[in-house]
Amino acid sequence: xxxxxxVSKAPITQFVNCRILRDHKLQREDLxxxxxxxxxxxxxxxxxxxxxxxxxxxxxxxxxxxxxxxxINGGYGIDFSQATSNVRGGVALVAKKILEHGVTSFLxxxxxxxxNIYHKVLSEVKVHSGGVEGAGVLGCHLExxxxxxxxxxxxxxxxxxxxxxxGMLDLIETYGTLDNVAMVTLAPELPxxxxxxxxxxxxxxxxxxGHSVAxxxxxxxxVQNGASFITHLFNAMLPFHHRDPGIVGLLTSDQVPQxxxxxxxxxxxxxxxxxxxxxIAHRAHPTGLVLVTDAITxxxxxxxxxxxGQQVIEIQGLHAYVAGCSxxxxxxxxxxxxxxxxxxxxxxxxxxxxxxxDLVLLDDxxxxxxxxxxGQEVWRK
Amino acid sequence: MxxxxxxxxxxxxxxxxxxxxxxxxxxxxxxxxxxxxxxxTGSTPFGCYKKLIEFHKNGDLSFKYVKTFNMDEYVGxxxxxxESYHSYMWNNFFKHIDIDPANVxxxxxxxxxxxxECEAFxxxxxxxxxxxxxxxxxxxxxxxxxxxxxxSLVSRTRVKTLAKDTIVAxxxxxxxxxxxxxxxxxxxxxxxxxxxxxxMILITGAHKAFALYKAIEEGVNxxxxxxxxxxHPRTIFVCDEDATLELRVKTVKYFxxxxxxxxxxxxxxxxxxxx
Numbered sequence: 001x002x003x004x005x006x007v008s009k010a011p012i013t014q015f016v017n018c019r020i021l022r023d024h025k026l027q028r029e030d031l032x033x034x035x036x037x038x039x040x041x042x043x044x045x046x047x048x049x050x051x052x053x054x055x056x057x058x059x060x061x062x063x064x065x066x067x068x069x070x071x072i073n074g075g076y077g078i079d080f081s082q083a084t085s086n087v088r089g090g091v092a093l094v095a096k097k098i099l100e101h102g103v104t105s106f107l108x109x110x111x112x113x114x115x116n117i118y119h120k121v122l123s124e125v126k127v128h129s130g131g132v133e134g135a136g137v138l139g140c141h142l143e144x145x146x147x148x149x150x151x152x153x154x155x156x157x158x159x160x161x162x163x164x165x166x167g168m169l170d171l172i173e174t175y176g177t178l179d180n181v182a183m184v185t186l187a188p189e190l191p192x193x194x195x196x197x198x199x200x201x202x203x204x205x206x207x208x209x210g211h212s213v214a215x216x217x218x219x220x221x222x223v224q225n226g227a228s229f230i231t232h233l234f235n236a237m238l239p240f241h242h243r244d245p246g247i248v249g250l251l252t253s254d255q256v257p258q259x260x261x262x263x264x265x266x267x268x269x270x271x272x273x274x275x276x277x278x279x280i281a282h283r284a285h286p287t288g289l290v291l292v293t294d295a296i297t298x299x300x301x302x303x304x305x306x307x308x309g310q311q312v313i314e315i316q317g318l319h320a321y322v323a324g325c326s327x328x329x330x331x332x333x334x335x336x337x338x339x340x341x342x343x344x345x346x347x348x349x350x351x352x353x354x355x356x357x358d359l360v361l362l363d364d365x366x367x368x369x370x371x372x373x374x375g376q377e378v379w380r381k
Numbered sequence: 382m383x384x385x386x387x388x389x390x391x392x393x394x395x396x397x398x399x400x401x402x403x404x405x406x407x408x409x410x411x412x413x414x415x416x417x418x419x420x421x422t423g424s425t426p427f428g429c430y431k432k433l434i435e436f437h438k439n440g441d442l443s444f445k446y447v448k449t450f451n452m453d454e455y456v457g458x459x460x461x462x463x464e465s466y467h468s469y470m471w472n473n474f475f476k477h478i479d480i481d482p483a484n485v486x487x488x489x490x491x492x493x494x495x496x497x498e499c500e501a502f503x504x505x506x507x508x509x510x511x512x513x514x515x516x517x518x519x520x521x522x523x524x525x526x527x528x529x530x531x532x533s534l535v536s537r538t539r540v541k542t543l544a545k546d547t548i549v550a551x552x553x554x555x556x557x558x559x560x561x562x563x564x565x566x567x568x569x570x571x572x573x574x575x576x577x578x579x580x581m582i583l584i585t586g587a588h589k590a591f592a593l594y595k596a597i598e599e600g601v602n603x604x605x606x607x608x609x610x611x612x613h614p615r616t617i618f619v620c621d622e623d624a625t626l627e628l629r630v631k632t633v634k635y636f637x638x639x640x641x642x643x644x645x646x647x648x649x650x651x652x653x654x655x656x
Contacts, residue, residue, distance in 0.1 A: 030476070041471075041476060042461065042467070042468065042471045042472075042476075043461075045471060045475060045476070045482045045485075046460065046467055046471070046482070046485075046487075048482075049481075049482035049483045049485075050482065051481075051482060
């Protein structure tokens, strides 16, 4: 409000005594927020002759962009792949709980299911912004059913499908709609997959490779057709082999178009992947790492608990000394990279001016102390 | 003039900052009576700004009732460019203190009518009651602000084309690419600074030594525009040992001998906590 009102009368909040993640580094800078977005204080000062209405003292904490979880199947007793009587309520419950882990946006994920489940759930779960009620839904992640039989993992065999009707027809028949769908995981070696990959990518839906026995060239072809993600690297795919690295080989493939990045999801809980394997992937392709929880109801793992688990970073002060991954890199793997993957970096995943003020305040041990969505505090420890 | 010689850059910066602090606090500025400060940019005053910020953060100094007028700004450089003087002042000073943005004046180098901008700036200074203390630096060619060699010693705020020396000296801020350095700037005139009630010039480093010699041991000369301040009633030159390397031993000894007098200006150092 103390401005010459040339741009806006809305109140301005200034976060002081903090270290913010900007330009890939933690820097001692204040963070300014107005109307739910990050504000450029220099413009405010010179153009509007303005300054902050209120200051929030962060007491030395780190401010990172709110985390984005692109693979989460449920939690706290909720399973997104169930067509319960209250699908929306279930999503809302999880959305609220994950705020405690600094997750401000997520993709409710559905595992392989019969068509009626997809029809029901997808009609109920809509893309919407987060707030005090919970993290924002960016769209659904449909993991299956167009996946490989040999690599079904925990998915139910009887509901696996192929592109027998040519591709998109099978998709629409199975899912019912592609509205509110942000990502589809499929196995590219399935016949007719090329058209599907291209069509989905054109529609702005992220195509991910997973639960597949594809070899490297099949994977590369899928990437050239528009695939940009690998679902839980190493799990449910052929193991790395030096004469055919399979999907894992995409991390260093020279067939990936210059202007594109292949991202890969990692469940960094030390159980799904050995920490040494995680380090190999990270060192081979650090800018593609996306941390996911892949949390599910039955396992009872609270969503987000291992998002920045010990296997990725061990902190002593601000220096990682086990996983060879810095704090900044770990934070970006949970925020910037998923935003880049989904193509939403203009407003999510960064603390750049103009971006949505979805924030997570962390201490040096990367424990979440407070979460903000659109500049509003939605959770505090 | 007073020539205050400190051992090194840090001590010179600290002395200058303490002097500014004392002058502001002694003045007892209020909403009816602002303290007007003229300010420079560049690497020389950097340490002084850091010290002033420290004083503010410790609660000893407030800029609430201070009005500032910067000396200069590049023409045609976007204001958001990291090397613009607006950016310099924001990042190195304004964002760390409690100054009211409405009390900050920096020439706008991107406006269509540059002459009108310069005239308006002069008017603004007059309306503010003139400058109480104008802080400046000196270029290797002896210029004050962008008043390059040959500038009239009674000049006012105007557009200036930068000398080759200045462009070369500034290239280090533009990735050492001469083609990227702006060629014109808006600057206060020598006359504008001479109108200030008090002037403090900061000079540090051996590369400024020859300019300092020309400015204070030779005559008043428009080729070394800082020499104009020989005719100002209240000027202080604050420098480090390296900046005195081209001066006569006699000059240096004389002024060093006066340090106990000079130091009374900064010791005791005042604080708003005591008011």
